[in-house]
Amino acid sequence: MSDLHELVIVGSGPAGYTAAIYAARAELSPIVYEGSVTAGGALMNTTEVENFPGFPEGVMGPELMDSLRKQAEKFGAKLITDDIVEMDLSGEIKTLKDGSGNTLKAKSVILATGSAYKEIGLENEKRLSGRGVSWCATCDGFFFREKVLAVVGGGDSAMEEANFLTRFASKVYLIHRRDSLRASKIMAERAQANPKIEFIWNTEVIDVLGADKVEGLKLRNLVTNEVSEKAFDGLFVAIGHVPRSELLTGQIDLDSEGYVKVEGRTTNTNQKGVFACGDLVDHTYRQAITAAGSGCAAALDAERFLSGH
Numbered sequence: 001m002s003d004l005h006e007l008v009i010v011g012s013g014p015a016g017y018t019a020a021i022y023a024a025r026a027e028l029s030p031i032v033y034e035g036s037v038t039a040g041g042a043l044m045n046t047t048e049v050e051n052f053p054g055f056p057e058g059v060m061g062p063e064l065m066d067s068l069r070k071q072a073e074k075f076g077a078k079l080i081t082d083d084i085v086e087m088d089l090s091g092e093i094k095t096l097k098d099g100s101g102n103t104l105k106a107k108s109v110i111l112a113t114g115s116a117y118k119e120i121g122l123e124n125e126k127r128l129s130g131r132g133v134s135w136c137a138t139c140d141g142f143f144f145r146e147k148v149l150a151v152v153g154g155g156d157s158a159m160e161e162a163n164f165l166t167r168f169a170s171k172v173y174l175i176h177r178r179d180s181l182r183a184s185k186i187m188a189e190r191a192q193a194n195p196k197i198e199f200i201w202n203t204e205v206i207d208v209l210g211a212d213k214v215e216g217l218k219l220r221n222l223v224t225n226e227v228s229e230k231a232f233d234g235l236f237v238a239i240g241h242v243p244r245s246e247l248l249t250g251q252i253d254l255d256s257e258g259y260v261k262v263e264g265r266t267t268n269t270n271q272k273g274v275f276a277c278g279d280l281v282d283h284t285y286r287q288a289i290t291a292a293g294s295g296c297a298a299a300l301d302a303e304r305f306l307s308g309h
């Protein structure tokens with residue numbers, strides 16, 4: 001793969017695949033690096049997506065991603081299930097290296113690497129990861145039949161995870177650091193109406209307890225400052241996401257939280273020929289449909305850039 005490509009798309013998910021559909025239809029023969037572990041992106045770990053336009057009955061996240069993937073392939077996008085591990089985005093010709101040691105050259109690059117789960121940042125959270133600490137209810141919920149679980153967070157993700165976990169768990173405690181939720185009304189109401197879910201308000205998790213697996217949590221009430229311990233069989237962390245921009249540090253302009261900076265309403269980064277879309281640029285909306293829309297914009301921006309050269 002040493003030829004000079006018109007366009008390489010790094011990342012999959014709704015942004016990357018939509019960019020691939022548009023770029024392939026524009027005959028740019030895009031190469032798409034889907035990721036070795038995370039092909040399809042965050043929606044691969046979601047259950048039903050109820051708000052993607054065009055699916056009045058809802059659609060499963062993985063099914064939606066599979067359809068976008070097939071649509072991109074149908075128009076000639078080349079999909080590669082590997083990671084880009086190194087990039088040089090400066091200069092007219094961009095150089096990218098993949099996880100199998102191949103080097104690619106491209107006239108333009110679309111970055112769509114999305115976001116990763118945010119961690120609370122506790123030492124024992126990391127140590128007990130996979131031993132009762134999880135970031136993905138759809139992946140791990142099954143292992144917690146008739147168990148007592150904690151979900152941390154107050155956004156839509158936390159509500160969704162908690163609701164999903166009640167299929168397996170005997171009881172789910174939703175631990176939130178404030179006394180009101182960030183989640184949308186419909187998701188919050190659904191969680192509040194679920195008899196298996198109990199809310200613990202104004203509380204943060206300050207430690208995860210257990211030698212080889214999660215046995216409990218140390219909690220602090222942020223109003224009274226009272227510290228307590230409570231027994232749990234598992235902890236699901238659903239406190240948002242951080243942009244996956246580690247590879248881009250020093251290459252293109254990022255904001256203070258690590259999101260890629262783009263010019264106005266475009267997807268142009270500060271490097272000519274490099275475009276960014278999806279959760280990698282979006283602090284605000286982070287929906288499957290907005291990510292898909294920005295993937296479309298990135299392909300159109302790349303197409304215009306290439307036709308101008």
Ligand code: NAP
Pocket residue numbers: 050051119120152153154155156157158160177178181182183184204238239240241284285286287
């Ligand atoms: P989010 O909306 O950013 O919410 C994160 C939650 O975690 C907030 O309640 C926040 O508390 C809390 N939090 C953040 N850092 C924390 C920390 N260090 N310790 C304890 N709590 C912490 O993230 P999200 O829920 O992942 O949602 C992200 C986006 O995806 C949203 O736009 C959401 O609408 C969308 N989404 C949609 C659906 C759906 O429609 N089906 C499902 C999932 C996600 P504060 O409230 O105090 O800041």
